[in-house]
Structure formats: C-alpha cells, structure tokens
Amino acid sequence: MIKKTSSPPPTHYIFVLALIGVSGCWLLRQKSVPSPETLAVAQDTPTPKPTPQIIVQPQPVKALAGSLDTVPMFNSNSPEWLKMEGILLSTFPPTRKAVPAAHLNFPFQGRFDLFVHHQTINPKDLQTYYLGVILHNPGSQIVTVDVLQAASYLTQDSPYIKLPHYVENPDNTVYAGPGDRAVHDVLQGKRQVDFPAKLIIRPGQSAMLMNLPMPVRNFEKPQNGRSTLMRLSSSGKVYAASLAMFAKQNPDGTERAPTLAEWQALLDRGNLASPRDKTPSSPQQIGGQLIYSRVAGVAQGSRWQALLVDRPGAKDFTIPQRGKGVSYPIATLRGGRLGTEQIQTAKMLVRYPDTAYEAHGNYGIEYNINLPLYNATNQPETVSLTLETPLKEDRLSQGGLIFRNPSFNFPWFRGSVRLRYKDDRGQQLTRYVHLWQPMGQVLEPLVQLGMPPGDRRSVQIDFIYPPDSTPPQVLTIRTAEN
Incomplete structure (x- = not known):
C-alpha cells in the first residue's frame, strides 16, 4: 500500500510494508482464565518488532559538478x-x-x-x-x-x-x-x-x-x-x-x-605486515558479493571543488519549485552511485595486488561545494540544505532516495562540516556543525533560509570526508511547500 504523507517533507512517500500472517485461531472456551502454562508461553514469546516504514524521496538525483584534483595521497589503511x-x-x-x-x-x-x-x-x-x-x-x-x-x-x-x-x-x-x-x-x-x-x-x-x-x-x-x-x-x-x-x-x-x-x-x-585484509573483488566482476577491501597505495586526489549552478557557464542555482527538491551525491562508489553514472572514488596510482582497486570512501579528501542560490520567483520562499545518508543503492529501485523509520542504529556519517552564508538578517556566519547520522535517518535541515523575491544568497559547504564514515551521502536542496 502506498500513501502520501501529510508530514514534512511533503514530497515523501511512505511504503508501509506489513507482515500479515495467520497461523491458526484461538478457540473460545468456557474457562476465561488462562492456565499458568499458557501464561508462561505467552511471557516467553518475544514481541515482534514493528515493520519499518520505507520512505522514498522522489526528487531528482544529479551528478555532483567538479572533479578531484591530481594531488597524490599516501593512503595507508591495510x-x-x-x-x-x-x-x-x-x-x-x-x-x-x-x-x-x-x-x-x-x-x-x-x-x-x-x-x-x-x-x-x-x-x-x-x-x-x-x-x-x-x-x-x-x-x-x-x-x-x-x-x-x-x-x-x-x-x-x-x-x-x-x-x-x-x-x-x-x-x-x-x-x-x-x-x-x-x-x-x-x-x-x-x-x-x-x-x-x-x-x-x-x-x-x-x-x-x-x-x-x-x-x-x-x-x-x-x-x-x-x-x-x-x-x-x-x-x-x-x-x-x-x-x-x-x-x-x-x-x-x-x-x-x-x-x-x-x-x-x-x-x-622487513615484509608486508600480516595477516592481510580480504582480497578485493575485481572491477570487472559481474554479480556476487562486492568486496572493496582496504586501501594501501597512492591515490590521486586531495580536493573536490564543486560549483552548483543551473548549467555550465551560469552564475546562479535557481532554487527548486515549492515542495520540490534536488540531491547531489557525495563519495559515490562502485555499487553505490544512487542512480547517477558518477563514481567519485579516487583512483589508485600504485597499490598492492591484494588491496583496494580504488580509494573507496575518499577518506581525507576535502569537498568544497559552492551554492549561489537564487529565488527567481515573485514570492518569498524558504529553502533548506541537508547533508543526509539514504539507503545505499546503485540504481534507484523505488524511483528516489530511500530512507526508513526507524533508521538503522549504526552511524554511516560522523564528522563535522563548515557552513558559510548570510542569515536572514544579513549577518555573515561561519558555523562548524558535527553530524552523527544513522543510515536512512530523515533529518532536519542543516541550514534553512528565508529568501525574498529575487534574492541571491551564496552558501559554502566544506568538509573533509571523515574516515569513520561509510559512503555515499547526498546534499539535498529543497524549497518548502509553503
């Protein structure tokens, strides 16, 4: 069953997956008080966990502009x-x-x-x-x-x-x-x-x-x-x-x-330290278990700079229509492209044969993302920015990013981001915010801006991808419904 949610964000859809099973029926007996044996069985039977709600955000997911630079990274993790x-x-x-x-x-x-x-x-x-x-x-x-x-x-x-x-x-x-x-x-x-x-x-x-x-x-x-x-x-x-x-x-x-x-x-x-980690799957492998393995080698890339605008050569990022949003993936990798054709993972310049073919996760790589927001409408709009962790997918099986309630317990992103922007009073702010994100968690925005008609507001988001995290994430820009 599919039903549209009435709670924000308004574009979310909830797939309620109900587990329905009938294994028998209770016979009504004259004796209304259950026996001690029946009580004991009932007490030992665990309460079934509620089936999680699967939440799909159907907004477009676009490849992140820019690319990695060519600065080499000595990457010792295996x-x-x-x-x-x-x-x-x-x-x-x-x-x-x-x-x-x-x-x-x-x-x-x-x-x-x-x-x-x-x-x-x-x-x-x-x-x-x-x-x-x-x-x-x-x-x-x-x-x-x-x-x-x-x-x-x-x-x-x-x-x-x-x-x-x-x-x-x-x-x-x-x-x-x-x-x-x-x-x-x-x-x-x-x-x-x-x-x-x-x-x-x-x-x-x-x-x-x-x-x-x-x-x-x-x-x-x-x-x-x-x-x-x-x-x-x-x-x-x-x-x-x-x-x-x-x-x-x-x-x-x-x-x-x-x-x-x-x-x-x-x-x-000396020799290489042992025991060694799992041998990675070949990039040419089709099907079967995907093993990334750990990195030991020299990767290419220290920084990813992205200017998000309407089209190449433009100067503005026109905010989405009311009630709509758009997402840009962060640290996409083989098996986790979130519906794009983009793999952001740094390539290896040299590596040991039993270690990762790519620097999966982009640990230690700095992302600099510039968003020159523009409200092209004749109405005031409220725009939000969220860095979030949807369920990992290569292709979007449900037509959008998937979240769930409750989310998974283990954090997939734990690290700090720097935000630089003008608030609604015109004051220039620099904020450092620590994020602790379970996979699938629907989050409140990192930044929310009230933009008058014709307003232009630049937001700069910087972070170094934290080694204690698991990709991919997305940066989502959304305009409130009202």
Whole structure:
C-alpha cells in the first residue's frame, strides 16, 4: 500500500510494508482464565518488532559538478588491524630491499597528502605498537618538506560514541572517532605540536615524519587505533613509508620509541605486515558479493571543488519549485552511485595486488561545494540544505532516495562540516556543525533560509570526508511547500 504523507517533507512517500500472517485461531472456551502454562508461553514469546516504514524521496538525483584534483595521497589503511610488525605501505624503490614486492617505487614532489589509519587489539604481551612514517631524499640536493597541516589521534582519546544528530562544533570538542577528530583539525588549518613545521632532509638521507605510540596496556579493553592526516609540500623528490613496530625496551624494562636506524632496518629487511585484509573483488566482476577491501597505495586526489549552478557557464542555482527538491551525491562508489553514472572514488596510482582497486570512501579528501542560490520567483520562499545518508543503492529501485523509520542504529556519517552564508538578517556566519547520522535517518535541515523575491544568497559547504564514515551521502536542496 502506498500513501502520501501529510508530514514534512511533503514530497515523501511512505511504503508501509506489513507482515500479515495467520497461523491458526484461538478457540473460545468456557474457562476465561488462562492456565499458568499458557501464561508462561505467552511471557516467553518475544514481541515482534514493528515493520519499518520505507520512505522514498522522489526528487531528482544529479551528478555532483567538479572533479578531484591530481594531488597524490599516501593512503595507508591495510591491514587495518595489526597482528604483526611490518611494512604497511612503502613507495620506496625495490632495489636493495629484502622483499622487493613490498615497495611500490613512487616518489612524491610538491604537494601531497598522507593518511594513515590502523588499529590493534590484545597484542602480544600487551606491547605498545608504534606507527612510523619515514621520508627519504634520493637526490643530490637538500629537500625541505613543509608540514602544512597535521593531526593524529588515538581511538582511546577519541572513542566511537553515540551523539545527537547535530552539535555545533567550533572548537573540535565534539567527535566520535579518531578520524572524525583528525580531519576536523586539518579542515581548520591546524598542525599539532607533535609534528614539525618542516623537515630538512640531506641528500641520500632519511628522516622520521611520525613516530607515535598506540598503547593498549592499562585500558579496560586492550584495544587502540590511530588516525593521522597530513598535508605536505616537498621541494624535491621524496619516498615515503609507513611501518608498524613494537616499542623497544630500555634497560630498566620501560618502553621507548624505535630509532630512525631501527625503522630503517625494518624498511630494508622487513615484509608486508600480516595477516592481510580480504582480497578485493575485481572491477570487472559481474554479480556476487562486492568486496572493496582496504586501501594501501597512492591515490590521486586531495580536493573536490564543486560549483552548483543551473548549467555550465551560469552564475546562479535557481532554487527548486515549492515542495520540490534536488540531491547531489557525495563519495559515490562502485555499487553505490544512487542512480547517477558518477563514481567519485579516487583512483589508485600504485597499490598492492591484494588491496583496494580504488580509494573507496575518499577518506581525507576535502569537498568544497559552492551554492549561489537564487529565488527567481515573485514570492518569498524558504529553502533548506541537508547533508543526509539514504539507503545505499546503485540504481534507484523505488524511483528516489530511500530512507526508513526507524533508521538503522549504526552511524554511516560522523564528522563535522563548515557552513558559510548570510542569515536572514544579513549577518555573515561561519558555523562548524558535527553530524552523527544513522543510515536512512530523515533529518532536519542543516541550514534553512528565508529568501525574498529575487534574492541571491551564496552558501559554502566544506568538509573533509571523515574516515569513520561509510559512503555515499547526498546534499539535498529543497524549497518548502509553503
């Protein structure tokens, strides 16, 4: 049965899926009081969960304008769970290395990004893992690597917690995971004190960019993780590698960080860390289970800039008609294009054969979306913008984006966005808002604007796609019915 809802948004339709079954009937007996045995059976029978309402938003879904830039990203996310020491990702040349296949031979020069995310649970003897990132200058001139922004957080200091759907977050005090927290620092242009402003690397020499612990001892659950995002710029060619090593012991039994020489020895003589993650499905696979796997390689893309206008070359985004809306997908991927032909996933420039073919999720990639809204009518209109997470689909099986009530419990987007716009009083605002979104949740708007006839209002939405999220999402622009 299909019925139109009377509650906002007015264009939603609800498919009520009723589970109807008759397995028998009760016989009316003279004895009106049920027996104790009957009561016991009734008490043990679980109450069936109500069937969720399936909500379809039938507005058009259009491909997001713009494209990824070509800035390379060192993307170290496989294996996600560490069980042994080893090389996580090396772009060093394979020459003079004990395991040549562990090195992808990709030099960086100029702007590049670095994303590292790994976890561990109950390591041997509760030893502390260290995550190291080493840079090497292969040339004959000094190379300077500027650390433009950088942030790294532990899971134990930034736990995965449940939060309200929206919380104002100007100072990055609201987060639900280490990746969520780290990318917000970078969005705000910060560089943590753990990282130098620059590294100066002499010819033929190496230097440690990161050498940070991931402790598990003395926690209720011996589990931890670390998420790191950096934006870098190098004056010359450098090679990079991320590695995992247990802390070394001092003579008194205390732990210490590995030295540059110890990291270099692991890089030269070590193998890829294991056990490995699931092997990904081939891009040519048709049917069957789709396995994305985790990323370990160099992806192409640091930023996606989008200007949403009526048509190429136009200067305005004419707001939808009353009661109508339009959505633009974010971080679409194979198997999750939401009815468009667009895959936004960053391609891999180099990768290990048993890791992801693409950088699914675009973790650490910044989206800059500019909306020059224009009310072309002769009536005042109310326009809303919502970043939301519909059910994942490749083709829109119901003719629109699908939501449900109740939504799923697990959050598919947890991260902060920056909003810049003029409010209805003409005041220029910059807001940072943290989002915690279960998949399928129908949400209140992020921004709602009252636009007089002929009004033009620009809204800028910026965010770095949070590593603690699952794509795809959509940005929806809707004009209220009245």
